[in-house]
Amino acid sequence: MRLLTLPFLNRTPRRGQKRKRVVSAWRGRTLTLGVAAGTVLVLMAGGWWAWSAGVPHRLAGYAGQAVFNASAAAGLKVGEVFVVGRRETPRPELLQALDVRPGMPILALDIRKARERLLTLPWVHAASVERLLPDTIIVHITERQPLALWQNRGAFALVDRTGRVIPQRDLGRFRDLPVVVGEDAPAHTRALIDLLDTQPGLRDRVTAAIRVGGRRWNLRLDGRLEVRLPEVDPERAWLRFAEFEREHRILERDVVLFDLRFPDQVIVRRAGPSEETRIEARGRDT
CATH class of the missing domain: 3.10.20.310 (membrane protein fhac)
Structure with missing residues (x-):
């Protein structure tokens, strides 16, 4: 601190004035x-x-x-x-x-x-x-310690760990913080950050998180890949994505959508017109 x-x-005597006698x-x-x-x-x-x-x-x-x-x-x-x-x-x-x-x-x-x-x-x-x-x-x-930038109706503000919105005019110094979008996003930002922190290798690649229907999150990684998390047990889904990334390098491929909303399958969409793949929980293409 x-x-x-x-x-x-000002306790220093001006020039020309006598200095007072020193007392302990x-x-x-x-x-x-x-x-x-x-x-x-x-x-x-x-x-x-x-x-x-x-x-x-x-x-x-x-x-x-x-x-x-x-x-x-x-x-x-x-x-x-x-x-x-x-x-x-x-x-x-x-x-x-x-x-x-x-x-x-x-x-x-x-x-x-x-x-x-x-x-x-x-x-x-x-x-x-x-x-x-x-x-x-x-x-x-x-x-307060800002955790994210909140985008709401075209305006930006800072959000801290308690969900408190911090008005700030100069946001340039905070451009490295993730962006959260949604009317109720500030109240859920701490839980989101705690979730992302469970996978440090992926956390810093999350550039935005969009709150959907006040129930769940869609994540944007590297500004291009959308990862859809489920309403129930998003921690398990985030872990599943981390495992896919380690094994298949999803972020290095032309994948634009990774849908984890369903517990028994994953929907993957590549760049291009309607190129979609469904993967069962065991990992087999269908």
Whole structure:
């Protein structure tokens, strides 16, 4: 995973300014946290009194904002955001979802709501948000892994292992992924990929898979050979095709159709007008 640092505050003194006296990091952090904690405790006590005394809600809200402002004045404000795991999520979208601003009170960030907003981003599968006082926010995200390109009504989108569709404008980087076609194809893509993975030698030669009637798949290999899988037990049919390929080099022949929908026979069609052959399960031509 990649660590991305988004510095909000420039801590390097400008030319001509005097450099501050060096204080150990632990001592500086302890002092800041101590002052901030004392300030916040005093104001929280005031807020508790306002609530228990029945002060109107609006005034109680002012008290809460005063706590945040005082904490920021004491050093508890956003200075840096560290993001772990970002590869595809655009930086502006991520920062907008976090809803953080440089110098804002770090205690004002609602961790739960920030995480919920991150999960609405197209590429984000899982997320966590933490505060590291006095001034750092740490974000961990797990992004979705695209498995295939989904073609639907002339448009393309990415599909991940959960069947989630990932909108993406620039698809050039994903052109090596197999294409799945069909209205319900995304929901069945993971099962399809798992099926293809059982025969690694053939998997990478599958260029497209068409969902038929919401029940089964037709595979396109090398862009020319169509392999029709059955609705029931497609794993066995895919294994049968792999065995035929090893024994007869089907992909090197002028075969354009290999129909495995029937358990007791295979229908093979060669290039040309209606040149079709039926092969029984035992392997004899009929």
